Amino acid sequence: MKEGITPHEVVDRYHALISSSFEQMGISFDIYSRTSNAVHHETSQAFFKKLYDDGAFETKESEQYFDEEKQVFLADRYIVGTCPVCSNDKAYGDQCEKCGSTLSPDQLINPHSALSQSKPIKKSTKHWYFPLNKYEDFLKQWILEGKKDSWKANVYGQCKSWLDAGLQPRAMTRDSNWGVPVPLTDAAGKVLYVWFDAPIGYISATKELTNQWSDYWQQEDTKLVHFIGKDNIVFHCIIFPAMLKAHGSYILPENVPANEFLNIEGEKVSTSRNWAVWVHEYAEDFPEMQDALRYVLCANAPETKDNDFTWKDFQDRVNNELAAILGNYVNRAFVLMHKLCAGRVPSFHQEAKDALDSQLEQDINAAKQKVEHSIEEYRFRDALFEVIDLARKGNKYMQDKEPWIVAKTLTGHPENQKLIDNCLHHCLQLTANLAILMQPFLPFTAAKLCKMMKVVPRMLDWENAGRIDLLKPNYPLPAPEILFRKIEDVEVATQVQKLKDRSLLNNTATPKTAKAAPTVAAAKDTIAFDDFAKVDLRIGHITAAEKVEKADKLLKLQIDMGTEIRTIVSGIALHFKPEDIIGKQVVVVANLAPRKMRGIESNGMILMAENAEGNLVFVAPEAMTPAGSEVR
RNA sequence: GGCGAGGUAGCUCAGUUGGUGAGAGCGCAGGAUUCAUAACCCUGAGGUCUCGGGUUCAAAUCCCGAUCUCGCUACCA
Numbered sequence: 242m243k244e245g246i247t248p249h250e251v252v253d254r255y256h257a258l259i260s261s262s263f264e265q266m267g268i269s270f271d272i273y274s275r276t277s278n279a280v281h282h283e284t285s286q287a288f289f290k291k292l293y294d295d296g297a298f299e300t301k302e303s304e305q306y307f308d309e310e311k312q313v314f315l316a317d318r319y320i321v322g323t324c325p326v327c328s329n330d331k332a333y334g335d336q337c338e339k340c341g342s343t344l345s346p347d348q349l350i351n352p353h354s355a356l357s358q359s360k361p362i363k364k365s366t367k368h369w370y371f372p373l374n375k376y377e378d379f380l381k382q383w384i385l386e387g388k389k390d391s392w393k394a395n396v397y398g399q400c401k402s403w404l405d406a407g408l409q410p411r412a413m414t415r416d417s418n419w420g421v422p423v424p425l426t427d428a429a430g431k432v433l434y435v436w437f438d439a440p441i442g443y444i445s446a447t448k449e450l451t452n453q454w455s456d457y458w459q460q461e462d463t464k465l466v467h468f469i470g471k472d473n474i475v476f477h478c479i480i481f482p483a484m485l486k487a488h489g490s491y492i493l494p495e496n497v498p499a500n501e502f503l504n505i506e507g508e509k510v511s512t513s514r515n516w517a518v519w520v521h522e523y524a525e526d527f528p529e530m531q532d533a534l535r536y537v538l539c540a541n542a543p544e545t546k547d548n549d550f551t552w553k554d555f556q557d558r559v560n561n562e563l564a565a566i567l568g569n570y571v572n573r574a575f576v577l578m579h580k581l582c583a584g585r586v587p588s589f590h591q592e593a594k595d596a597l598d599s600q601l602e603q604d605i606n607a608a609k610q611k612v613e614h615s616i617e618e619y620r621f622r623d624a625l626f627e628v629i630d631l632a633r634k635g636n637k638y639m640q641d642k643e644p645w646i647v648a649k650t651l652t653g654h655p656e657n658q659k660l661i662d663n664c665l666h667h668c669l670q671l672t673a674n675l676a677i678l679m680q681p682f683l684p685f686t687a688a689k690l691c692k693m694m695k696v697v698p699r700m701l702d703w704e705n706a707g708r709i710d711l712l713k714p715n716y717p718l719p720a721p722e723i724l725f726r727k728i729e730d731v732e733v734a735t736q737v738q739k740l741k742d743r744s745l746l747n748n749t750a751t752p753k754t755a756k757a758a759p760t761v762a763a764a765k766d767t768i769a770f771d772d773f774a775k776v777d778l779r780i781g782h783i784t785a786a787e788k789v790e791k792a793d794k795l796l797k798l799q800i801d802m803g804t805e806i807r808t809i810v811s812g813i814a815l816h817f818k819p820e821d822i823i824g825k826q827v828v829v830v831a832n833l834a835p836r837k838m839r840g841i842e843s844n845g846m847i848l849m850a851e852n853a854e855g856n857l858v859f860v861a862p863e864a865m866t867p868a869g870s871e872v873r
Numbered sequence: 874g875g876c877g878a879g880g881u882a883g884c885u886c887a888g889u890u891g892g893u894g895a896g897a898g899c900g901c902a903g904g905a906u907u908c909a910u911a912a913c914c915c916u917g918a919g920g921u922c923u924c925g926g927g928u929u930c931a932a933a934u935c936c937c938g939a940u941c942u943c944g945c946u947a948c949c950a
Contacts, residue, residue, distance in 0.1 A: 395944090398877045402945070406876070471878090471944065501878080502943075545886085546879050547943055554885075554899095561899060565912055573909035580908070622886080626898075633898095636913055645908040723910060791874040792948045812949025830950095839948055846950070 248419050252277055262520035266531050267684045274446035276421070276438060281445035285438040286424035288488060289369075289413070293425065297487045298369040299410060307364035310357040320361065322352035366416060367427065371437070373408035376483040380404055383493065384478065393619075395545070396499050399474045411480070413437040440481040444491075464495040471499045498619035501543035505550050506740060515743045518550070518736075526736070532683040533559045533725065539625050539682055552736045556728040567632040567675070568724035571690070573639065574668040575721035581648050586669055587662035588714040594663065597641055601667050602709055604634045605674050609707040612678050621682075628678045635671045639664065666714070669694075673711035677701050686724055693721055777832035778872035780862060781807070781847070786819035792839045798822075798847070800829060803869020810843035816857045826861040828872050 256275055263273070274281070292298060306320050323330045330351075354361045384392070384400050392400075413434045414423050420432030447454040457463055467477045477497050485491040502509070508516050523534055537555045540562070541548050578584065608631040615624035642664040650657050676690040680701045691698055695718060700711060781800035789795035794812040796819060809829070828848040835844050848860040862870075 393878095395878050399945070400877095402875095402877045406946080475945080504943095541885070548885080557884090557899065560910095564910060569910055569912050573913075575909095577908050626886095629898090633913095636909095639908080640906085640914045643906090643908085646906095648908090725910080727910070789948080793874080794947095794949045796949095810949080814949085833950085836950080 249277065258521075265524050266520060266535060272446045272450040274442070274449055276442040276445070278445065278449065280449050281438070281442055282421050284445040284448060285421050285433055285441040288441050288444075288484075289433060289437070290424050292371075292484070292487055293369070295487070295489075297371070298413065299372050300367050300369055301412075302365055302367040306352060306354070306361035307366075308354040308357055308359060308361050310354070310359045320352050321355050323350040368412045368414045368431075369423070370410040371413045371480075371484065371487070372410045373480065373483055374410060376486060377404065377408050379486055380408075380479060380483060383482070388496075391496060393498055393545075395471060395501060396474055396478065396497055399471070400478045403475055403479055408479070436476050436480060437484070440476065440484070458491050461492065463492055465492055467494055467497045467499075469497065469499050471501050474499050496619070498544075501545070501547045503538075503541075503543050503548050503550055506552070506737065507549055516740065518740070526732075529685075530726075532686045533563060533728075536563055536625070536683060539621050542622055544620065544622055552733045556730075556733045559725060560727045562629050564725040564727050566629055566636065567679075570632045570635045570639075571672050571675070571693075571724055572721050574635070574665065574672055575693070575718065577639075577644060578665045578669060578718065579720065581644055581661050582665050584717055586712045586714050586716045586718065587666045589663055589666040590659040593659040597638060598663060598667060601634070601638050601671065604631065605671055605709060606707045608634075608674070608678060612706075613703075616681070625682050628675065628682065631671065631678065632675055635668060635675075638671075639668060667709070669712050669718075670709045673700065674706055674708075677703065677706040689722065689724060693719060695719070775832075776830060778848075779803070779829050779831040780866045780868055780870040780872060781827050781829040781831075782868045783822055783825045783827060786822055788814055788819060789839050789841060795839060796822075797841055800827065800845070800847070801868040802829065802831065803867065807844045808842065809845050809847060810838045810841050811847050811849075813849065813857055822859075825859060826866060828860050828862075 252275065260273055263270070276285075352361060353359065380400075381404055384397070385404065388397060411434075414428065414431045414437075415434055416430055417432045418430065420435065421438050422428070423431040423433060444454070444458055447457050458465075469477055474497065477494065477499075482493050485493055504510065505516060505518060510517055524531070527533065533555075537550070537558050540558055541550060541554065578587070608627055611627040612624045615621070615627065642660070644661040644664045647657050647660050647664075672690065673694060673696070676687045676694070677700070680687040680703075687701055688698070691700065694700075694712060695716070696712070705711060779802060781802050783798055784801050784806060785799035787797050789797050789810060792814070794814050796811055796814045796817070798809045798811055800807045800809050807829075830846045830848065833845050835842050837843070850858045850860055
């Protein structure tokens, strides 16, 4: 949290920003709410109370150390005291780093708070645990057996992974002052665990929307579907359903079609590194082109695996699919109609109907079925493809019929006007169908088409799809407008450059870390010089490095300390290859108590700088400095 | 390390319960055309379906092993 801004103000700001971004892109919600509302507090508290009254929770009460000065409960590692085993007076509540003993805070002699140095009092704290393990059988049956065929492989597999590993009771309360208070008399200073109350927020929002909220949540024929990213699967598929089951009067999710991740230009999206395309900036750079972005994001959605958004691909898809296939189709249909049919919707002459006409009618109907089916199966990529494919069929139909060629025969054969009429009649009806089918994906373009076809928005009702009598014959239509303009090469280059420039800027200008840890002091307390002087910092040279087996993050380093070679285990394996760091200078905390990691004793610790992304940089002297040199 | 999801033409992806010579879109090459946003339409080239074993009359599809990518998880003070 930045200086002087309350969590509530942060929520306000982002709620507004995100809300307006959705609006700009034509994404609307029946209710777009937040969990800081009163109705949500009531709802989630009532939910909790119901489970509580039913005895669904297990409480675990424990005497925990409490810092009276800071008014917070202290996590084990924020308690320091004397180790009962080796008498080290800097032992932590969970472990003594000198002798490596695993400790509990109670074992410490003369414990004190690491936050304020004050002597913590023992205070009893109680937390309510939801015994997920008791719902394992239910979840296994419900998901592993019941959802095997309907849920996506990535979702099903992730759930199976959790269930096979075995579920544990999970604390549903926290000691904090931000959040929804636990609705019990003996729970002062406690709030609901965020993943307990957040999904209940869906229920709260429904209540906010309508008095009929229970129709959405308590009727057997309601389908509850969660559209989420893969990082939220466990909460929506395991924890929330178990909660709903425990409560007893709610329906369970029908499906949770979680998507994978979307990268940008080959890199993970990161707001802190500013590797992102911001909606409000897109809106500025590409005015009136919301549908272009909507199209590309949907056509390239990570439905089955992680995908990559690139501006080049954006350009290709907009230019080749939206502009050349869809936009151009509509345009040529309108232009031809103006040239060959006097600017009016031509009649269809049954007597001149041929096989191509019948085929097109079938195609229109089939397209509706396919789009519908795909949407119901949550296959939006496929659905969108079918929309474009229908335009493709329209282009082919027009090409096969060649009304502009037929027009040249009119002087000798005036009856051929019927062929032209039939062709354009169908082409226009197909355009109307395109408007309906594209509406869920490209609402701005659908609206534009309505205007061009001079029909009311109601024509876009889904039931109208497949019909070939949507436009009335003899109805005069205006000149067409261009639906999609092309994206120029320079625009692609500009966007890519923008992305890179900004991200670079962010990397050099240390971003604010946004660690949400309210019970932990942001800055450490002042220490006396004597305390600092106890730390023996030295320059070391890495002489050897190898990966530690069975540990992804650990490297076993040999460090030349001048007088000795030390073994230090460090959690940097994800950032550096062993062979690349040999010879590097590092700053070593030389008098840190030894600690065993993965069975290897580590004698000291090397200093690294870490940015908000968790990227590591060596802290080292600017110039070559002999091993063993002191750092002060 | 354990677990999950992926690895199919240059790119993005389809490939139902194993079975007619492996598909689509884009890109590329060639052709045709001009109503249209140098758009559309036609034709074509391109893949030892990540690799190695196995089961089978038959495997992209099933089994075992390896490898790469992403995620969850453990180990990082």
